[in-house]
Amino acid sequence: MSSSCCNSSSETALREGVRRVALVGNPNVGKSVLFNALTGAYVTVSNYPGTSVEVSRGNAILEGESWQVIDTPGMYSIHTITEEERVAREILLNETPDVVLHVLDARNLERMLAMTVQLIEAELPVILVVNIMDEAERMGLKIDLELLQERLGIPVIGAATARKRGLDEIRSAVAEYGQQKHVRRHFPYSRLLEHDINEIAGMMTGEYILSRRALAMLLLQQDEEIISILRHREGDGYAVLAEVARDISFKRRGSFHLNLSLERNEIAKELVMGVFVAPEKRVVTLSERLSNWSVKPLTGIPLLLIVLYFGLYKFVGEFGAGTVVDLLEKQIFVEIVNPWVTNLVKNAIPWEIVQELIVGEYGIITLGIRYAVGIILPIVATFFIFFSFLEDTGYFPRLALLVDRVFKYFGMSGRAVIPMVLGFGCDTMATMVTRTLETVRERVIATVLLALAIPCSAQLGVIIALLSKTPGALAVWGVFLLLIFIVVGLLAARLLPGEAPMFYMELPPMRLPQLSNVLTKTYTRMQWYFMEIMPLFVIASILLWLGKVTGFFEKAVEAMTPVMNSIGLPKEAAVAFIFGFFRRDYGAAGLYDLQTKGLMDARQLTVAAVTLTLFIPCVAQFLVMKKERGWKVAGGIGLFVSLLAFGSGYVLNKLLLVTGLLA
Amino acid sequence: MKMSDKAEEILEALWIAVEEKKLAALDPQDFSISLDDPAYAELTGRALVEIKQGLVYFRPEGRVEGRTTIRRHRLAERLMMDVLNIRGEAGDYKACEFEHLLNEGVDTKVCTMLNHPTTCPHGKPIPPGDCCDQARAEGDLGVVPLTEFKSGQEGEIAYIQTDDSKKMQKLMAMGVLPGNRIILLQAFPSYIFRVGYSEFAIDSNLAKEIFVRK
Numbered sequence: 001m002s003s004s005c006c007n008s009s010s011e012t013a014l015r016e017g018v019r020r021v022a023l024v025g026n027p028n029v030g031k032s033v034l035f036n037a038l039t040g041a042y043v044t045v046s047n048y049p050g051t052s053v054e055v056s057r058g059n060a061i062l063e064g065e066s067w068q069v070i071d072t073p074g075m076y077s078i079h080t081i082t083e084e085e086r087v088a089r090e091i092l093l094n095e096t097p098d099v100v101l102h103v104l105d106a107r108n109l110e111r112m113l114a115m116t117v118q119l120i121e122a123e124l125p126v127i128l129v130v131n132i133m134d135e136a137e138r139m140g141l142k143i144d145l146e147l148l149q150e151r152l153g154i155p156v157i158g159a160a161t162a163r164k165r166g167l168d169e170i171r172s173a174v175a176e177y178g179q180q181k182h183v184r185r186h187f188p189y190s191r192l193l194e195h196d197i198n199e200i201a202g203m204m205t206g207e208y209i210l211s212r213r214a215l216a217m218l219l220l221q222q223d224e225e226i227i228s229i230l231r232h233r234e235g236d237g238y239a240v241l242a243e244v245a246r247d248i249s250f251k252r253r254g255s256f257h258l259n260l261s262l263e264r265n266e267i268a269k270e271l272v273m274g275v276f277v278a279p280e281k282r283v284v285t286l287s288e289r290l291s292n293w294s295v296k297p298l299t300g301i302p303l304l305l306i307v308l309y310f311g312l313y314k315f316v317g318e319f320g321a322g323t324v325v326d327l328l329e330k331q332i333f334v335e336i337v338n339p340w341v342t343n344l345v346k347n348a349i350p351w352e353i354v355q356e357l358i359v360g361e362y363g364i365i366t367l368g369i370r371y372a373v374g375i376i377l378p379i380v381a382t383f384f385i386f387f388s389f390l391e392d393t394g395y396f397p398r399l400a401l402l403v404d405r406v407f408k409y410f411g412m413s414g415r416a417v418i419p420m421v422l423g424f425g426c427d428t429m430a431t432m433v434t435r436t437l438e439t440v441r442e443r444v445i446a447t448v449l450l451a452l453a454i455p456c457s458a459q460l461g462v463i464i465a466l467l468s469k470t471p472g473a474l475a476v477w478g479v480f481l482l483l484i485f486i487v488v489g490l491l492a493a494r495l496l497p498g499e500a501p502m503f504y505m506e507l508p509p510m511r512l513p514q515l516s517n518v519l520t521k522t523y524t525r526m527q528w529y530f531m532e533i534m535p536l537f538v539i540a541s542i543l544l545w546l547g548k549v550t551g552f553f554e555k556a557v558e559a560m561t562p563v564m565n566s567i568g569l570p571k572e573a574a575v576a577f578i579f580g581f582f583r584r585d586y587g588a589a590g591l592y593d594l595q596t597k598g599l600m601d602a603r604q605l606t607v608a609a610v611t612l613t614l615f616i617p618c619v620a621q622f623l624v625m626k627k628e629r630g631w632k633v634a635g636g637i638g639l640f641v642s643l644l645a646f647g648s649g650y651v652l653n654k655l656l657l658v659t660g661l662l663a
Numbered sequence: 664m665k666m667s668d669k670a671e672e673i674l675e676a677l678w679i680a681v682e683e684k685k686l687a688a689l690d691p692q693d694f695s696i697s698l699d700d701p702a703y704a705e706l707t708g709r710a711l712v713e714i715k716q717g718l719v720y721f722r723p724e725g726r727v728e729g730r731t732t733i734r735r736h737r738l739a740e741r742l743m744m745d746v747l748n749i750r751g752e753a754g755d756y757k758a759c760e761f762e763h764l765l766n767e768g769v770d771t772k773v774c775t776m777l778n779h780p781t782t783c784p785h786g787k788p789i790p791p792g793d794c795c796d797q798a799r800a801e802g803d804l805g806v807v808p809l810t811e812f813k814s815g816q817e818g819e820i821a822y823i824q825t826d827d828s829k830k831m832q833k834l835m836a837m838g839v840l841p842g843n844r845i846i847l848l849q850a851f852p853s854y855i856f857r858v859g860y861s862e863f864a865i866d867s868n869l870a871k872e873i874f875v876r877k
Binding site for chain 1: 858
């Protein structure tokens with residue numbers, strides 16, 4: 001991730017003439033909404049802290065001039081701790097934005113101003129956007145922006161970007177600010193701290209984007225990235241500088257971070273004195289009440305079940321995978337599109353082999369497009385609508401805290417619930433999101449569990465449709481998967497080295513989602529998904545066709561027959577597994593075909609479904625795993641998952657045979 | 664005028680003799696400060712004790728003064744051991760020097776910081792001060808980890824105690840800084856607290872490192 005962002009940064013640095021404005025600020029303060037409003041582009045916006053893990057760039061025309069707008073992941077401080085924060089700071093360190101828009105939440109003005117102070121101290125061209133003014137007003141808060149502007153010495157703009165308030169002011173402030181040179185503003189610290197900062201800053205000789213004063217503080221905080229920059233730029237002088245810094249750090253050990261934070265907090269307190277007026281009595285809103293219900297186990301768990309029942313089972317399962325799939329796949333594809341295209345192709349193209357490629361058993365249209373559009377699309381679309389809606393309500397952080405204790409047994413913090421839930425939609429996307437987890441250990445465990453035991457919505461939809469005809473089969477499948485999830489999770493938590501994760505999470509207010517936002521978000525996710533899967537489906541069709549034409553396919557089925565036999569499946573099931581190598585949902589859809597042909601009984605179907613669910617993640621997911629975790633870990637996980645899948649299939653088959661269940 | 668150190672020690676010895684050993688008076692012959700020391704004159708001059716037939720007796724005001732003196736001594740012992748981690752003879756010795764600094768309200772602060780201890784490190788009772796009575800009456804817990812709060816309870820953050828500087832910075836970024844108000848909203852399954860206008864959820868490992876006072 002970092003390498004890709006470095007590349008793009010050097011690219012943009014080369015682009016002369018275009019001015020840049022960077023959006024920075026705490027997570028969940030509305031940076032992405034502002035980005036979208038300024039650029040007219042769309043990046044995913046959500047009511048979930050830390051959703052933007054990557055840097056987005058877009059173009060905007062401000063007062064007739066062309067600007068590049070850069071949206072960064074949330075950061076709490078210039079002194080970075082997490083990967084996302086580092087990514088955000090890279091922008092400030094490596095690119096020279098002409099304007100830095102610091103976006104903060106009006107309700108938490110005092111707390112978030114500490115970072116504004118840091119930015120001003122670093123002598124960056126800052127404009128402060130006090131966002132979410134609408135909710136602040138609803139809570140009865142009064143904020144004197146003019147007074148704040150006077151005290152800070154930088155432009156301060158009140159806004160409610162989600163309601164399109166303050167956008168024009170921001171646009172013209174950016175355009176104007178870009179013209180003039182920004183002023184230096186000095187926030188005095190205590191005498192001792194000033195002395196230390198000045199001593200360090202005075203020793204620097206290099207040229208930097210951040211002020212020496214800011215660098216001195218970061219050096220004293222032992223910020224590794226800053227240390228390496230200083231080492232690089234200061235050359236011979238670095239040794240002495242480092243020596244002095246080490247000395248001071250040692251003298252102040254134990255309390256430097258705290259003292260610095262306290263002093264900044266004090267500065268912020270003075271800045272907001274008379275600026276920020278809170279009402280005598282806290283206004284308790286309806287959303288706060290709902291929030292209370294969602295986090296208490298007694299009401300929270302029933303609420304979760306209701307959400308899952310209506311959202312997943314009713315909406316995604318019954319409506320998406322049932323009604324819509326029936327309509328699209330059976331009514332439209334099988335009855336109208338396929339016969340029509342088949343007819344057309346057969347008339348237009350005389351060669352049987354090419355006919356096969358397009359409309360044959362594994363034809364691009366009759367199989368590839370039919371699966372993608374007829375079966376996968378409705379399921380995934382309904383899931384993403386459900387997920388996006390829930391995301392915007394602010395429910396997920398609450399779910400995370402509810403499950404944290406349980407997840408700790410699996411070596412993950414409650415934070416991991418988001419990739420896990422998202423995995424039920426698309427494991428590939430979810431594997432990407434594991435990035436938001438704090439430790440590498442947590443990420444690896446989450447990646448394994450996603451690859452193994454979390455079926456994606458497409459797969460889930462097909463498998464539910466497949467197994468729901470035989471009573472008990474679905475239960476066996478579900479219980480077995482849950483068991484695998486628990487056992488592997490518990491084992492991973494025991495076996496993987498590293499420390500236990502810690503859990504902390506900001507709870508954003510619960511909001512009623514805006515329909516337009518939910519829909520746009522679903523749309524972008526669908527778009528991403530389709531870009532990802534459509535080519536794979538077509539390629540799979542071509543490869544299968546090639547395999548069939550060359551006879552390789554039959555050989556592969558032959559070769560897999562012993563494996564199939566050992567887990568009690570007919571050799572035709574091998575086809576589904578070969579499909580499954582491309583995508584798990586594709587494979588599941590293959591099983592669906594087998595079942596329609598009546599080739600498998602209940603036991604065989606269940607064993608096949610379990611094995612396939614556990615089996616190798618789809619090619620796309622594997623590629624993402626490789627990208628996020630590297631070849632070694634991804635390969636290891638792939639091997640482990642495959643072995644476990646067939647092993648479990650074997651055991652389950654024997655178990656079902658012996659017990660006579662599902663017979 | 665401040666009492667001399669020796670006079671304070673005599674008062675302590677007398678208080679122990681009378682209140683704990685249930686004797687009528689202190690016999691200076693059993694004690695390290697002999698009767699010809701000017702400290703005795705100081706005490707009689709202040710009308711705290713009277714000396715009859717070579718024995719030292721309390722006057723009513725002296726009993727009160729003796730009680731607070733012994734309280735300061737034992738608080739000093741606790742401070743040495745609990746906070747400064749100085750034990751054994753060295754601790755006793757330092758406590759003897761330290762106790763004389765604990766007047767004019769400093770004892771109340773130390774007592775509050777130590778969360779109103781009831782016994783000294785040697786197991787002897789510390790006479791409760793006004794602050795202890797008040798704390799008990801108000802159900803004040805003193806400085807405790809956030810995990811000891813009940814949900815709905817509000818307090819002030821006293822300090823953060825952690826060895827992990829990353830954790831410290833995480834907490835500070837959330838606005839968990841000494842002096843800020845904090846409300847615990849819920850304690851199970853995770854701790855939820857509010858600082859300013861933001862709410863956060865943390866696990867018990869983090870919660871037990873935040874120390875709060877009511």
